[in-house]
Amino acid sequence: MTYLIEGETGDWEVVIGLEVHAQIISKAKLFSSAATEFGAEPNSQVSLVDAAMPGMLPVINEVCIEQAVRTGLGLNAKINLHSVFERKNYFYPDLPQGYQISQFLEPIVGEGVITLDMPEGPRDIGVERLHMEQDAGKSLHDQDPKRTFIDLNRSGVALMEIVSKPDLRSPAEAGTYMRKLRAIMRYLGTCDGNMEQGSLRCDANVSVRPVGEKELRTRTEIKNINSVRFVMAAIEYEAERQVKIYEDGGSVVQETRLYDANKGETWNMRSKEEAHDYRYFPDPDLLPVDLTQEFVDEIKASLPELPDAKKQRFVNDFGVAVDDAATLVADKETADYFEAVAESGNAKLAANWIIQELFAVLNKDSLGIAESPVSSDDLGKLVGLIADNTISGRIAKDVFEVMVTEGGDPAQIVENKGLKQITDTGEIEAMIDALINDNPDQTQQYRDGNTKVTGWFVGQIMKATGGKANPQMVNELLKKKLGLG
Ligand code: MN
Numbered sequence: 001m002t003y004l005i006e007g008e009t010g011d012w013e014v015v016i017g018l019e020v021h022a023q024i025i026s027k028a029k030l031f032s033s034a035a036t037e038f039g040a041e042p043n044s045q046v047s048l049v050d051a052a053m054p055g056m057l058p059v060i061n062e063v064c065i066e067q068a069v070r071t072g073l074g075l076n077a078k079i080n081l082h083s084v085f086e087r088k089n090y091f092y093p094d095l096p097q098g099y100q101i102s103q104f105l106e107p108i109v110g111e112g113v114i115t116l117d118m119p120e121g122p123r124d125i126g127v128e129r130l131h132m133e134q135d136a137g138k139s140l141h142d143q144d145p146k147r148t149f150i151d152l153n154r155s156g157v158a159l160m161e162i163v164s165k166p167d168l169r170s171p172a173e174a175g176t177y178m179r180k181l182r183a184i185m186r187y188l189g190t191c192d193g194n195m196e197q198g199s200l201r202c203d204a205n206v207s208v209r210p211v212g213e214k215e216l217r218t219r220t221e222i223k224n225i226n227s228v229r230f231v232m233a234a235i236e237y238e239a240e241r242q243v244k245i246y247e248d249g250g251s252v253v254q255e256t257r258l259y260d261a262n263k264g265e266t267w268n269m270r271s272k273e274e275a276h277d278y279r280y281f282p283d284p285d286l287l288p289v290d291l292t293q294e295f296v297d298e299i300k301a302s303l304p305e306l307p308d309a310k311k312q313r314f315v316n317d318f319g320v321a322v323d324d325a326a327t328l329v330a331d332k333e334t335a336d337y338f339e340a341v342a343e344s345g346n347a348k349l350a351a352n353w354i355i356q357e358l359f360a361v362l363n364k365d366s367l368g369i370a371e372s373p374v375s376s377d378d379l380g381k382l383v384g385l386i387a388d389n390t391i392s393g394r395i396a397k398d399v400f401e402v403m404v405t406e407g408g409d410p411a412q413i414v415e416n417k418g419l420k421q422i423t424d425t426g427e428i429e430a431m432i433d434a435l436i437n438d439n440p441d442q443t444q445q446y447r448d449g450n451t452k453v454t455g456w457f458v459g460q461i462m463k464a465t466g467g468k469a470n471p472q473m474v475n476e477l478l479k480k481k482l483g484l485g
Pocket of ligand 1: 021133161
């Protein structure tokens with residue numbers, strides 16, 4: 001299922017590389033001890049280093065280095081024991097130093113890989129590098145009609161910039177890549193992945209080429225996209241824009257563009273001629289980062305089980321379908337919730353109930369699994385009641401509805417509402433006898449092997465018992481009564 005853009009001259013392929021800025025989870029900033037908490041009063045978390053006061057010296061925060069290494073290991077990437085911080089020079093009002101401390105020629109993490117679960121099968125996307133750098137401050141344009149204010153709380157906050165290879169071939173793959181990267185970092189505890197708060201931002205490099213062409217064509221970069229949905233929409237728009245340019249006989253200009261989510265369009269921010277020459281050079285205030293292999297090995301030994309491994313375990317140990325397992329491990333809370341429900345003894349049933357019934361309830365009110373109105377304990381009990389034939393799957397839906405709206409213990413709800421499955425075969429046999437007696441035509445058709453009529457018989461019994469009969473039992477009894485068993 002290749003994603004291609006149909007043009008008048010033929011089909012076009014889209015080539016995408018993503019640069020993701022991920023805020024490192026750390027109490028203090030990359031080179032200062034100022035706090036990093038989101039939403040604080042403007043300029044209340046700014047040290048003299050962050051404000052770039054003369055004579056201030058940066059001191060590296062070891063926690064941030066650990067987090068970058070941890071993330072690199074989670075991406076199966078090469079960890080560079082020797083890396084160097086450099087100054088990236090440019091002027092901007094929210095950058096008091098006049099340069100950003102970043103890594104350039106020698107990043108802390110080299111090549112790695114992220115595996116995507118696509119509907120057509122797994123896809124390995126290369127990671128080019130991961131480097132550490134400082135975030136800038138923030139310009140506030142909406143506080144005053146005439147003036148712009150600067151909030152330096154974010155100035156100096158530690159970021160990881162994770163650069164993919166140009167391996168992505170569709171907006172859907174780009175979206176899946178973002179979600180997978182975010183999931184891995186959340187499992188690792190290295191980035192909270194909160195895109196609304198700006199902890200995760202994406203720049204997308206997009207180019208197109210006729211199917212079969214080997215060379216990459218000129219790319220444009222869409223900057224600072226702040227939701228997965230927008231990443232996909234921006235790429236789709238931009239790729240189609242470029243195809244149109246080529247087909248109209250023009251050429252794509254290398255430029256930086258911004259995505260306007262309201263209009264669903266990208267627009268030019270600056271062209272290549274206006275591009276900065278950053279004049280990188282090693283920061284003389286900072287020594288190179290030299291790590292020992294023991295330091296890296298210790299972090300490696302402490303890594304949690306990551307989504308891919310967890311997915312494989314759910315498939316192997318619980319017999320969950322691969323697609324379902326991929327859905328369940330997409331975030332750690334859901335995976336934990338599933339494991340708790342699976343303790344009921346029927347993991348497949350647990351997976352189905354979470355993915356079909358619970359997700360429907362959560363999606364309806366845009367709730368996360370942590371805000372689920374039904375606890376994993378209670379859902380486990382419900383699944384247990386289905387598994388041991390106390391109630392049918394059909395009745396379980398009614399019980400679940402009560403659990404969602406009123407809460408309560410499923411066994412208690414079943415008891416109170418008299419929903420227990422009828423296990424007394426005599427009662428059902430009597431109903432079947434009556435049904436056969438009253439409906440000779442249908443009975444003959446059943447005997448002749450009309451499967452539709454089989455369903456009708458089962459339906460009648462289910463209706464008569466308010467769904468409390470066990471459909472399988474009804475089927476068996478029917479066959480027996482009609483001499484077909
Ligand atoms: Mn950057």
